[in-house]
Amino acid sequence: MARKQQEKSRQTKQELMDAANELFGKKGFMETTVAEITKHAGYAKGSFYRHWASKDKLFLEIVEDKLTQYRNLRDDRLGKAASLEEVMNIIWDFLENIVRDHNWAKVFLEFTVYASRIPELREDLSLSQYRFSETVFANLIRNFIETDYPPEKIGAFNTVLFEGFMVQNALKTGVVDLTDVRETAINLALSKGLKKAE
Structure with a gap:
């Protein structure tokens, strides 16, 4: 029973x-x-x-479930990656899947702005299970970095590029498409993370 x-x-x-x-x-x-x-x-x-105690808590659980699904697809491929370029492409495939879910991307942005004004929610949303942080990003690429450049900085730049694109895309104000953002992010990671050929 x-x-x-x-x-x-x-x-x-x-x-x-x-x-x-x-x-x-x-x-x-x-x-x-x-x-x-x-x-x-x-x-x-x-x-x-x-x-759930509130609609906020329900939303956080939905976010966690969605990101877990996306991460499972990504992580299967990451385990087989052999280079920084390959890892970066896998990460950006993961990010593109999020963007393709148009309604969800907009709702997540709306919730992010809402949560930014509520300390407890802001703290919850900063946890890695709810967003793609520079620390998570750094941990995914760390083993492929050949230089002394901090992988956290590469992660931060990629996170800013992605989140900036999400805002621009939601507002439909940009002339830059995701392919341009992806290319820029990957080129930046490769230029900072790989030793120059002599």
Whole structure:
């Protein structure tokens, strides 16, 4: 009986997450209410609060799930990489997958701006499971760096380029496409991370 209840609880939670994900994509994070999420999923509000303390916590769990899916695809390939250039291309394939999910990219930016004003959320969002940080990036490329240039700086530059592109893309203001950003990021990493041929 307990197993059946646990399974029902997992199913309810997943259906609420799916409903939230759909509504966030259509309406945005701020405009979507807990009442709309529960109604869309066919549950009472109490079902929501049995799983999350707030809409913010639900969103963070969705972010973590999405990034875990993307990272699993990336990590399978990273284990076979043999050069800095190959690793950089795998990382940028991962980042491009995020950008291709247009609605999600916009909602994540919206939530990031919202979270920046709430200390607890800002702290949560800075954790590596919720974003692509320079530290995570540095750890992925560290073994392929041949120079004394800090891999954290390469990670920071790539993170800034990617996040800047995300903002520009969401606002539809740019003349630079992701291919240009990717090429610039990879060239920068190679020029700073590899020894020059003599």
